[in-house]
Amino acid sequence: xxxxxxxxxxxxxxxxxxxxxxxxxxxxxxxxxxxxxxxxxxxxxxxxxxxxxxxxxxxxxxxxxxxxxxxxxxxxxxxxxxxxxxxxxxxxxxxxxxxxxxxxxxxxxxxxxxxxxxxxxxxxxxxxxxxxxxxxxxxxxxxxxxxxxxxxxxxxxxxxxxxxxxxxxxxxxxxxxxxxxxxxxxxxxxxxxxxxxxxxxxxxxxxxxxxxxxxxxxxxxxxxxxxxxxxxxxxxxxxxxxxxxxxxxxxxxxxxxxxxxxxxxxxxxxxxxxxxxxxxxxxxxxxx
Amino acid sequence: xxxxxxxxxxxxxxxxxxxxxxxxxxxxxxxxxxxxxxxxxxxxxxxxxxxxxxxxxxxxxxxxxxxxxxxxxxxxxxxxxxxxxxxxxxxxxxxxxxxxxxxxxxxxxxxxxxxxxxxxxxxxxxxxxxxxxxxxxxxxxxxxxxxxxxxxxxxxxxxxxxxxxxxxxxxxxxxxxxxxxxxxxxxxxxxxxxxxxxxxxxxxxxxxxxxxxxxxxxxxxxxxxxxxxxxxxxxxxxxxxxxxxxxxxxxxxxxxxxxxxxxxxxxxxxxxxxxxxxxxxxxxxxxxxxxxxxxxxxxxxxxxxxxxxxxxxxxxxxxxxxxxxxxxxxxxxxxxxxxxxxxxxxxxxxxxxxxxxxxxxxxxxxxxxxxxxxxxxxxxxxxxxxxxxxxx
Numbered sequence: 001x002x003x004x005x006x007x008x009x010x011x012x013x014x015x016x017x018x019x020x021x022x023x024x025x026x027x028x029x030x031x032x033x034x035x036x037x038x039x040x041x042x043x044x045x046x047x048x049x050x051x052x053x054x055x056x057x058x059x060x061x062x063x064x065x066x067x068x069x070x071x072x073x074x075x076x077x078x079x080x081x082x083x084x085x086x087x088x089x090x091x092x093x094x095x096x097x098x099x100x101x102x103x104x105x106x107x108x109x110x111x112x113x114x115x116x117x118x119x120x121x122x123x124x125x126x127x128x129x130x131x132x133x134x135x136x137x138x139x140x141x142x143x144x145x146x147x148x149x150x151x152x153x154x155x156x157x158x159x160x161x162x163x164x165x166x167x168x169x170x171x172x173x174x175x176x177x178x179x180x181x182x183x184x185x186x187x188x189x190x191x192x193x194x195x196x197x198x199x200x201x202x203x204x205x206x207x208x209x210x211x212x213x214x215x216x217x218x219x220x221x222x223x224x225x226x227x228x229x230x231x232x233x234x235x236x237x238x239x240x241x242x243x244x245x246x247x248x249x250x251x252x253x254x255x256x257x258x259x260x261x262x263x264x265x266x267x268x269x270x271x272x273x274x275x276x277x278x279x280x281x282x283x284x285x286x287x288x
Numbered sequence: 289x290x291x292x293x294x295x296x297x298x299x300x301x302x303x304x305x306x307x308x309x310x311x312x313x314x315x316x317x318x319x320x321x322x323x324x325x326x327x328x329x330x331x332x333x334x335x336x337x338x339x340x341x342x343x344x345x346x347x348x349x350x351x352x353x354x355x356x357x358x359x360x361x362x363x364x365x366x367x368x369x370x371x372x373x374x375x376x377x378x379x380x381x382x383x384x385x386x387x388x389x390x391x392x393x394x395x396x397x398x399x400x401x402x403x404x405x406x407x408x409x410x411x412x413x414x415x416x417x418x419x420x421x422x423x424x425x426x427x428x429x430x431x432x433x434x435x436x437x438x439x440x441x442x443x444x445x446x447x448x449x450x451x452x453x454x455x456x457x458x459x460x461x462x463x464x465x466x467x468x469x470x471x472x473x474x475x476x477x478x479x480x481x482x483x484x485x486x487x488x489x490x491x492x493x494x495x496x497x498x499x500x501x502x503x504x505x506x507x508x509x510x511x512x513x514x515x516x517x518x519x520x521x522x523x524x525x526x527x528x529x530x531x532x533x534x535x536x537x538x539x540x541x542x543x544x545x546x547x548x549x550x551x552x553x554x555x556x557x558x559x560x561x562x563x564x565x566x567x568x569x570x571x572x573x574x575x576x577x578x579x580x581x582x583x584x585x586x587x588x589x590x591x592x593x594x595x596x597x598x599x600x601x602x603x604x605x606x607x608x609x610x611x612x613x614x615x616x617x618x619x620x621x622x623x624x625x626x627x628x629x630x631x632x633x634x635x636x637x638x639x640x641x642x643x644x645x646x647x648x649x650x651x652x653x654x655x656x657x658x659x660x661x662x663x664x665x666x667x668x669x670x671x672x673x674x675x676x677x678x679x680x
Contacts, residue, residue, distance in 0.1 A: 051668035052652070053402035054378060067672065073680040139541045140473075140526075158473075158543070159527065238534070241527050244679050252678065255379030256481075256671045 038269065045262035054256045064263035074249065078267055081246040084165055085229035091169040092176040092225045093218055100180035101210065105187070119177050122170070131167060131238045138163045138239060159241035167239045168229050175224035183217025184210065219279050226275060230268045322409035322434070323589050327597075332588030333365040334387040334595055337380055339578065340370040340532055341552040341612040342390045342440065343599070349559075354607050358598045364591035372530040373480040374648065375671075378402075387586040388595055390440055392576040393428035394482055394648035394667075399581065400436050406584045407434040413597045418620045422639065428649060429579040437581035438600050443614030443634065444575040444645045445478070445486065446566040448549035450539060461490045461569045463546055465521055472524050476535065476547030479528035481667070481674035482648055485574050486548060487514040487521075489646060493571040502657035503574065503646050511665045515673055519680075528678070532556075539564065551613020566613075572644030609634070 011018050045064050048057045068074050103115045122130065137144040140158035149156065157163060187210060195205040233247025240248075246268055254261040336343045336355075345368055346353035355366050369386070371377045374395035381389055381404045391399060399405050410416045416438055423439040430436065449458055454471065464475045465487075477483055488503035491513055498510050506514060526544050529535040532553050538544040539557055554566040580599055582592045598604055602620035609616035610625045615636035622631035635641035649656065655664040665673075 049668070050402075051666055052650070053398050054375075054668075055382065055402055071676050073676040077679040135537075136541070140543050142542050242522065242525050242678075249675060249679055252479075252675055253671070255375045257668070260672075 041262050041265055041269075044259050045266060047259045049257055049259060054258075056258050061259075064257075064260045067260060068263050068267070074264065074267075077244060077246055077249060078271075080161075080243075081230060081268070082271060084161070084168070084245060085226045087165050088168045088172060088229040089176075089222045089225045091165070092173050093222065095169075095173060096176040096180050096221065097211075097214070097218065100177050100184050100214075101206075103177075104181050104184035105192075105210075116178075116181065119181075120174050123174055127171065128234070130171065131235050134163070134167045134170065135159075135238050138166075159239055160243050161240075163239040163241070164236050164243060164245075167235045168232060171235065172225040172228050175228065176218075176221035179217045179220040179224075180214055183214045183220075187213050216282060219282055223276075223279070227268075227272055230271060322407040323412065323593065325409060325412045325593075327412050327593045328590050329363070330588070330590040331363045331365075332591040333367065334586070334588050334591045335367045335369065335385060336595065337369050337371060337377060337386040337389040339390050339392075339612075340372075341550075342578075342608060343368045343370075344608070344611060348556075352611055354599075354604045358595065358604075362591065362594045362598070364588065364594060366595070372532065373478075374482065375480060376530075381405075381583065384583075384585060387583050387588055387592050389581050389583070390578050391437070391581055392578050392648045394650045396428045396436065396579055396581065397431075397650055400431055404584055405436050405581050406586075408437055408582060408596070410435055410438070412593050413438055413600070415597050415601045415618065418602065418618045419600065420617060420619050420636070423577065423617050426577070428577065428647070429581075437579035438596050439617035440578040440580055440600065441605070441609045441612070441614040441617050442575060442577040442642070442645075442647065443551060443612070444568045444573040445548050446551055446554070446573065447546065447569050448539075448554050448564050448566045449546040450542070450564050451562065453542070453545040457565055457567070458546065459567060459570055461486075461571050464524065464548070465490050465517060467520055467523070469524055471546050474526055474543065474545040475521070475524040476527055476529050476538070476544045476549075477518075477521065477525055478548050479530040479678075481670040482574070483548070484511070484514050484518065484670055484674065485646065485648070487517040489572055489574055491517060502655075504649050504651045505655040505657035505659065505664050506651070507655070507659070507662040507664055511669075511673070515677060518677055522677075552611065555611070555613050568645070572646065575642075575645035575647050577647045606630075609636075 011021070044056070046060055046062065048059045048061045048063070049055065050057050099119070103112055103119070107115055138156060138159060140146065140156050143156050146156035191209060191213075192205060195209045196202075200208065231247055233245060233251050236243065236245045236248055237251075246264060249264045250261045253264065341348075343355055343366070344352045345355035345366065355368060358364070359366055369380070371380060374392050377389060377391060377395050378398050380386060381391075381395075381399055382402060389399070419439050423442070424430075425435070426439075429439065447458060447461060447464070449463075451457070453474075454463070463469050463471050464477070469475070478486070484506075485503035488500050488506055488510065491498055491510070492500045492503065495513065498513055500506065500510050525547075527534075527538060529538075529544075529547075532550070535544070535549070535553055536556055539553075549566060551566055554564050557564045580596050582589070582596070586592050599608065600618050602618050602624050605616045605618040606621035606624035606626075609621060610627065610630050613634070615631065615634040616622065616625075619637075622636055625631065627633075631637060651664060651667045651670060653663055653666045655662065
C-alpha cells in the first residue's frame with residue numbers, strides 16, 4: 001500500500017486530523033505573525049534602553065508610556081494623525097460613493113469590468129513612484145499644481161498638511177471604491193424601483209435606500225483608508241514638509257529608542273481598536 | 289584632561305551596561321583581541337556600511353568608482369549600503385550583517401561600547417603610517433590604547449545656498465536662524481538630534497553670555513537656549529533632510545535654497561554647472577572626523593583588513609576625499625588629488641582652520657568640556673527633545 005493512500009485513509013477516518021491539517025497553517029500565520037508581533041510590540045514598550053549605546057535592556061519600566069502621555073507633542077501628533085485619517089476617509093468616501101454607484105448601477109454591465117480595472121490601475125504602479133510624482137506636482141513655485149491655479153491668482157499650498165491629505169486620499173481611493181462597489185452591486189433592482197414607484201425622487205431614493213444599504217460597505221472601505229492613513233509615514237516624509245504624523249515618530253525613534261518607538265506604535269493600535277469597536281455596532285463587520 | 293574624562297564616562301557607562309545585561313550574553317567578551325594576521329588572500333564578501341560618497345561603486349556616477357578596482361585587485365566582493373545619519377548607522381550596525389563601517393565621532397563610541405566592533409591591528413594596515421598624526425589615537429577612535437579603526441577624512445557641515453536665489457552670498461548662519469531671514473520657507477535643516485549642536489554653535493557667537501565652549505557639552509540653560517533657537521527656526525524651514533538624494537531634488541526644484549549641507553551634496557548639484565555655493569560661515573560649524581571600523585562578527589576578516597588598507601591608501605583616499613569634498617586623512621593623498629589645490633582648499637594640512645569646526649561626538653552627562661559644577665544633557669535627552677520638537 002502506498003504512502004499516499006495510507007494518508008488519505010487516515011484523514012478520511014479522523015475528522016480532527018483533517019481540520020488540524022487544514023487550519024494549522026492559517027492559524028499559525030494569524031497567531032504568530034499578527035498576534036505575536038503585537039505582543040512583541042507591547043513587551044518591547046516596557047523595556048529600557050542603555051542611554052549611551054541605545055541598546056535595549058530587558059528591564060521593566062513604564063517610563064516610555066509616561067513620556068508618551070506627558071509630552072504634549074505626542075498628544076498633538078496623535079490628534080493630527082487621527083484628523084488626517086478622518087479627513088482622508090471622508091474625501092475618499094465622497095469621491096468613491098458616486099463612482100461606485102455609477103459603476104454598479106448606471107454603467108452598462110459589459111463595461112463594469114473595464115471600469116473596475118481602471119479604478120485599480122493606480123495600484124499597479126509603485127507607491128513611491130506615485131508619491132514622488134505628487135511631490136513634483138505639488139512643488140511650491142515650480143509644480144504643476146502651481147501652474148494650474150496661478151491664473152486664479154492662487155499658489156500651490158506646497159508641502160505640508162494639505163499635500164499629505166491629497167496624497168493619501170489619492171493612494172487609498174481604490175480601497176474605498178472596491179468594497180462600496182461590491183455593496184451596491186448586491187442591492188436588488190426591485191428595491192430601487194419600488195422606491196421610484198412610490199414617488200421618491202432619485203435623490204431621496206439614494207439617501208433613504210441606497211446609502212443605508214451600502215453603509216456597511218462604506219464602513220468596510222473606511223477601515224482600509226483610515227488604518228492605512230493612520231500608519232503611513234513615507235508619504236508624510238515626502239509630501240509633508242516639516243509636518244509629522246505618528247508613523248514618523250516611530251521611524252525617528254526606532255533607531256535610538258526602540259522601546260519608546262514601540263510605545264508610540266501602540267497608539268494607532270489603540271485608535272484602531274476604538275474605531276473597530278464603534279464600527280461593530282453598525283453591523284459593517286458582518287458584511288466584510 | 290578632556291580625553292580622560294570622555295574615556296572615564298564611557299567606561300563607566302559601558303560597565304553599567306554590562307552589569308545591566310547581567311554579563312550573560314556574549315557582549316561581555318567584546319574586548320577580545322585584534323586580528324593577529326597575517327592578512328591572507330581569502331576570497332570573501334564584505335558588506336560595507338558607509339556615508340554616501342565614501343564607498344562609490346559607480347552606481348551614483350559611472351566615472352566615480354573605487355570599489356570595483358578593489359574587487360578586481362583583491363577578489364573580495366563588496367556590497368555597499370549608505371546611511372543618512374549616525375543614528376541610522378548605529379542602528380544598522382547593531383542589527384548586524386555589516387563587516388565594515390565608516391563611523392563619525394558621534395557613532396564610533398556608541399558602537400565600541402555597544403560591543404559591535406573589534407580592535408584593529410594597525411600593523412596589518414601598511415597605509416596607516418601615512419595618516420596625519422593629529423588624527424591618530426583620538427578619543428573617538430582609540431580606547432585605552434586600543435585602536436578601533438583607521439581615519440578616513442574630516443570636514444565641516446557647510447552652509448549651502450543657491451547662487452542665483454540667495455544674494456549676496458551669505459557668510460553667516462543668520463540666514464537660516466533669524467526670524468527676519470529673507471529665505472523664510474525655503475530653508476532646510478538636518479533631521480537628527482545632533483543638529484541641536486548646530487544651534488549651539490550659532491549661540492556661541494551670538495549669545496556669548498551663555499558660555500558655551502563645546503556645542504556637545506550643554507547644561508540645562510544652554511540646552512534650553514539651543515532648543516528655543518530651533519523653535520524660532522522652524523517657521524523658516526521648508527523641510528528637514530536626512531536623505532541626501534531628496535535634498536538634491538528639492539534644491540533642483542527650488543523648494544530649498546539654503547541650509548546646512550555636505551560638500552558632496554553641493555558637488556552633486558554642481559555636476560553640470562555651478563548652481564550652489566558652500567561655505568563655512570564665520571561662526572564656525574559642526575563637522576565630522578570619520579573612521580573606518582570592523583564589525584566584531586565579520587566573517588571576512590581578511591577582506592575587511594584589505595578594505596581598510598585600500599580605502600586609506602593615498603590614491604583611494606585622494607579620490608574619496610575629493611569626491612566627498614573633505615580633507616583626506618592620508619598625508620600622501622594631497623599629492624594625488626585631481627585638483628592640485630584640493631588639500632589647500634579643504635585645509636587638510638592646517639591646524640588653525642579646524643579650531644572652529646566642532647566634530648560630531650556623543651554628548652554625555654559628564655560635560656565633555658571639562659566642567660564639573662554642572663551636569664550636561666546626555667544624548668538620549670537630546671534625542672527625546674528632538675523628537676518632541678519635531679512633532680510639536
